Amino acid sequence: MKKNTRHLGIGARIWGGFVVVLALMVALGAIGLRYVAEANQRLKDITQTNNVKIELAMEMHSALRERAISMHTLPSLVDAFEKDDEIQRFNAEATRYTKARTRLESMPLSPQEREILAKIFKMTREAGSAVQLVVDRSIFIDDPADVFEWIRHVAMPRQSAIAEQVNLLLDLQRNQTAAAVRDAENSFSRVRNLMLGLGTAALLTGIMIAGFVGQRVTRQARQLETQAMYDQLTGLPNRSLLHDRLQHEIGLSKREHASFGVVLMDLDRFKEVNDTLGHGVGDEVLREVGHRLKEAIRAEDTVARLGGDEYVLLIHKLEPEDAALIANKIFAALDKPFHWQNQSIDLGASLGLSFYPSQCDDASSLLRCADIAMYVAKRSGQGYALYSPDQEHTSRDDLSLKSELREAIQSDQLSLYYQPQIDHLSRRVSGLEALVRWNHPSRGLLAPDQFIPLAEDAGLIAPLTHWVLKTALAQLVALQKKGYALTMAVNLSARNLHDMELPASILALLAESGVAPQDLILEITESAVMTNPSNGLTILTELDRMGVTLAIDDFGTGYSSLAYLKRLPVDELKIDKSFVTDMEENDNDAVIVRSTIDLAHNLGLKVTAEGVETQGAWDLLEILGCDNSQGYFMGKPMPAEKLEAWLQASAWSGVWTNARTAR
Ligand code: C2E
Ligand code: CA
Ligand code: CA
Numbered sequence: 001m002k003k004n005t006r007h008l009g010i011g012a013r014i015w016g017g018f019v020v021v022l023a024l025m026v027a028l029g030a031i032g033l034r035y036v037a038e039a040n041q042r043l044k045d046i047t048q049t050n051n052v053k054i055e056l057a058m059e060m061h062s063a064l065r066e067r068a069i070s071m072h073t074l075p076s077l078v079d080a081f082e083k084d085d086e087i088q089r090f091n092a093e094a095t096r097y098t099k100a101r102t103r104l105e106s107m108p109l110s111p112q113e114r115e116i117l118a119k120i121f122k123m124t125r126e127a128g129s130a131v132q133l134v135v136d137r138s139i140f141i142d143d144p145a146d147v148f149e150w151i152r153h154v155a156m157p158r159q160s161a162i163a164e165q166v167n168l169l170l171d172l173q174r175n176q177t178a179a180a181v182r183d184a185e186n187s188f189s190r191v192r193n194l195m196l197g198l199g200t201a202a203l204l205t206g207i208m209i210a211g212f213v214g215q216r217v218t219r220q221a222r223q224l225e226t227q228a229m230y231d232q233l234t235g236l237p238n239r240s241l242l243h244d245r246l247q248h249e250i251g252l253s254k255r256e257h258a259s260f261g262v263v264l265m266d267l268d269r270f271k272e273v274n275d276t277l278g279h280g281v282g283d284e285v286l287r288e289v290g291h292r293l294k295e296a297i298r299a300e301d302t303v304a305r306l307g308g309d310e311y312v313l314l315i316h317k318l319e320p321e322d323a324a325l326i327a328n329k330i331f332a333a334l335d336k337p338f339h340w341q342n343q344s345i346d347l348g349a350s351l352g353l354s355f356y357p358s359q360c361d362d363a364s365s366l367l368r369c370a371d372i373a374m375y376v377a378k379r380s381g382q383g384y385a386l387y388s389p390d391q392e393h394t395s396r397d398d399l400s401l402k403s404e405l406r407e408a409i410q411s412d413q414l415s416l417y418y419q420p421q422i423d424h425l426s427r428r429v430s431g432l433e434a435l436v437r438w439n440h441p442s443r444g445l446l447a448p449d450q451f452i453p454l455a456e457d458a459g460l461i462a463p464l465t466h467w468v469l470k471t472a473l474a475q476l477v478a479l480q481k482k483g484y485a486l487t488m489a490v491n492l493s494a495r496n497l498h499d500m501e502l503p504a505s506i507l508a509l510l511a512e513s514g515v516a517p518q519d520l521i522l523e524i525t526e527s528a529v530m531t532n533p534s535n536g537l538t539i540l541t542e543l544d545r546m547g548v549t550l551a552i553d554d555f556g557t558g559y560s561s562l563a564y565l566k567r568l569p570v571d572e573l574k575i576d577k578s579f580v581t582d583m584e585e586n587d588n589d590a591v592i593v594r595s596t597i598d599l600a601h602n603l604g605l606k607v608t609a610e611g612v613e614t615q616g617a618w619d620l621l622e623i624l625g626c627d628n629s630q631g632y633f634m635g636k637p638m639p640a641e642k643l644e645a646w647l648q649a650s651a652w653s654g655v656w657t658n659a660r661t662a663r
Contacts, residue, residue: 014213021205028198032191039187046180049108054173056104060120061166063097068159071131074138075147087135097124112172120165127158231305233283234290242304242312246363249314253356261318261355263326264370265293266378268348269527270309275494276530281340285347288338296333312367320386323353327384350377351384359387402458404440405451409463413439416471417637420652421489421608421630424622428654429647431487431521433630434472435637436464452493461495466505473513473520475640480515484647485654489521491553494528498535503542510546517547521572525553529568537568544569551608556592566603573600577611577631584616597624 070090077083101124105117134155137147229241237245246262253260267289274282286309293303293311302314315326330351337344352374360366369387377385385391408414416434423430438446455464469490476488496502510517522543529536529552540550551572552565556579575596579589593609600607609621612631621629634652647653 014209017205017209021202021209025198025202028194032195032198036188036191039184039191043180043184047177050173050177050180053104053107053109053113054170054177056100056107057166057170057173059100060097060104061163061170063093063100064159064163064166066093067097067131068156071134071151071155071159072148074135075144075151077138083139087139090135110172110176113169116165116169116172120162120169123158123162123165127155127162130155130158231307234287234305236290236294236311237302237304239304239306242302242306242314242367243363245302245304245314246366249316250356250361250363258317259319259355259358261315261320261323261326261353262366262370263313263315263330264306264352264354264367264374265311265313265330266350266374267309268350268378270347272494272527272530273345273347275532276527277340277343277345281345284340285338285345289334289347292333292336293330296329312370318355320353320355320358323384323386327351327353331383349383350374352377352387353384354387401440401451402454405438405455405458405460406463408438408440409460409467413441414464414467414471415439415639416468416475417639418475418643419630419637420635420646420650421487421628422634422652423628424626426654427652429486429635429650429652430628431489432476432643433489433491433523433637434468434475435491436468448491456493456495461493462499462501465490465492465496465502466509469506469509470513473509473515475643476515476519477513479644479647480519482644487519487521487549488515489523489551491523492528494525494532497524497528497532497539500535500539502539503546506543506548507546510548518549521549521551523551523553523574525557526555526565527557530564541569556596570605572606572608574608574610574630575626580609580611580617580621580631581613583620584614590620593621593626594624597626601625 067090070086070093074083074086074090077086101117101120105121109117134147134151137150138144229238229244230236231238249260252258270282270285273285286305289309289311290303290305293313297303297313297315300316302312304312304314306312313326313330318326330349334347334349337346339345352370352372354360354366354369354373356366360369372391373385373387376391377383415437417437418432418434420429421431421433422428436448436452438451440446452461452464455461472488472490476486479486492502506520506522510520524540529540544550549572550568550570551574552568552570553574554576555573556576573596575593579592579596583589583593597607606627608628608630609617609626610630612618612621612629612633614633617631618629618633635646635650638646
């Protein structure tokens with residue numbers, strides 16, 4: 001919206017610029033034209049009057065010449081009639097001269113013209129009597145030689161002087177016309193130059209505006225292209241550019257009869273990073289991941305970001321046999337911890353691979369197949385998986401699951417499995433952990449990893465936890481009533497620690513069931529506490545005050561500091577099964593288990609080991625001084641109906657008093 005108004009503003013300014021240039025050109029053009037018209041008119045006026053004046057002066061000139069001829073003719077004429085005719089012609093010329101001169105004097109005159117005309121007037125008057133004498137003497141004196149003498153010496157010089165003045169006048173008038181023409185020419189050239197300059201200025205302005213507009217448009221187009229084709233956060237190609245590249249790669253592979261691979265990668269603990277350390281750190285991590293992936297592959301391969309914590313790698317000429325190679329390369333790139341302030345963040349990833357042309361043959365299905373394989377990898381926890389058609393049903397139909405989950409909680413589709421926890425001192429079962437399952441009408445029994453994240457997303461964690469607590473406590477009371485002295489561990493999710501009502505609702509459930517608070521163990525992962533440190537601490541303190549036992553679950557997998565853990569009111573640590581399961585083969589894991597047990601004891605905490613699958617692990621834990629153990633070796637999670645049989649028959653089972661309570 002804001003961008004739009006800005007674009008409108010620029011458009012308006014450009015149009016404004018054009019209008020200003022146009023108006024300027026029109027105004028200056030009009031001024032120029034008026035200037036030319038005025039000059040034209042002036043020239044016309046001047047030349048017209050000057051032409052008339054020149055004509056009159058010529059008339060004077062010719063009258064003078066004719067009179068001179070008459071003057072020379074007269075004395076030699078003998079015949080009285082001829083003489084009379086000539087005299088009449090002579091006088092007529094005088095009249096023609098006077099008329100012309102008088103008309104000339106009445107016209108608009110320049111000072112020089114006026115001066116010359118005044119001179120001519122004076123000279124004419126002076127010459128008048130001398131010339132008249134020629135006529136008179138031609139009539140009365142018979143000696144023509146005398147008259148000629150008079151003409152040559154008196155009359156003609158005067159006459160010539162006048163003619164000279166008339167010539168001067170003519171020259172002056174011609175000069176005036178020439179000056180007017182020159183003037184007009186100057187005006188025209190001035191106007192021409194003005195118009196030329198104006199045209200150039202308008203052209204330059206136009207070019208400048210066009211250049212500006214052009215630049216703007218290309219920049220905007222480029223910006224739009226980057227926005228449309230690249231991910232803003234990481235600068236990597238986005239989904240649409242990836243599609244183009246896939247299409248291109250398909251064409252290339254067809255020509256070269258080669259195979260290529262598509263790897264869809266999803267980070268494993270990214271949501272935790274975002275929730276715990278904030279979006280700023282999350283963004284940093286995403287950028288860094290993009291950077292590392294780019295480093296890990298060749299230049300002709302592509303890394304794109306689909307959004308969230310999902311990346312796609314397009315690997316040129318990759319065969320399914322080499323999947324492990326590329327997967328390990330990617331894992332190696334992410335192996336180095338990400339550092340943020342003093343924390344180091346460990347990120348795992350799940351990869352799904354699909355191949356062209358052996359598995360999928362168009363861009364969309366390549367991505368879809370890689371996506372399905374990625375989900376399989378994520379669920380199995382195996383790191384990476386190659387697509388195969390039998391994975392189809394395990395795909396992301398999470399959306400429908402999510403909508404079914406609410407219904408499932410209400411309509412008793414959930415059930416609890418219980419896994420025994422064995423006390424090392426007595427080697428007898430001391431408690432149970434309740435593990436939820438979803439008996440889905442069409443999909444069968446679903447493990448918690450398949451729907452707990454959905455419950456978190458869908459905001460269903462509170463009702464789910466409520467159901468689990470209520471069911472587990474009822475089960476515990478039933479067992480305790482039968483004489484089994486047991487505790488009951490229930491898992492809380494990170495989201496539960498946002499719910500300030502939780503302590504009150506647990507208190508109510510305890511009261512309702514009649515379970516002693518210390519027989520309820522609540523398991524929280526360390527990262528769950530870190531997600532919401534202040535509320536989390538408040539809730540845990542409240543629960544501790546109520547007398548409930550608190551345990552940190554999956555210890556060792558998160559990145560919380562021990563110093564922080566020390567401040568939590570917890571009673572127990574549960575060492576994550578990943579360390580315990582491998583402890584016999586992996587010295588590193590053994591060291592972690594040993595030091596965790598020591599550390600927990602130093603902090604006054606009890607330790608439970610999970611994932612005990614062998615006698616060897618059990619023995620080793622006993623040597624290390626572990627308090628409790630849990631695992632397939634002693635007992636798998638089992639449904640309620642099998643639990644009692646196990647409690648009766650198992651070697652780990654206690655010598656149960658038949659008393660109503662063993663507490
Ligand atoms: P967890 O709390 O770490 O639970 C232990 C998981 O390890 C269980 O998986 C259990 O079946 C498995 N396990 C037990 N012994 C062994 C062993 O010897 N070897 C191996 N490899 N695995 C063993 P399950 O039941 O699939 O639960 C998975 C996770 O789901 C649990 O991890 C817990 O975090 C969560 N979860 C289970 N029930 C609930 C619940 O009611 N509420 C919440 N919020 N989370 C739950
Ligand atoms: Ca647990
Ligand atoms: Ca655990």
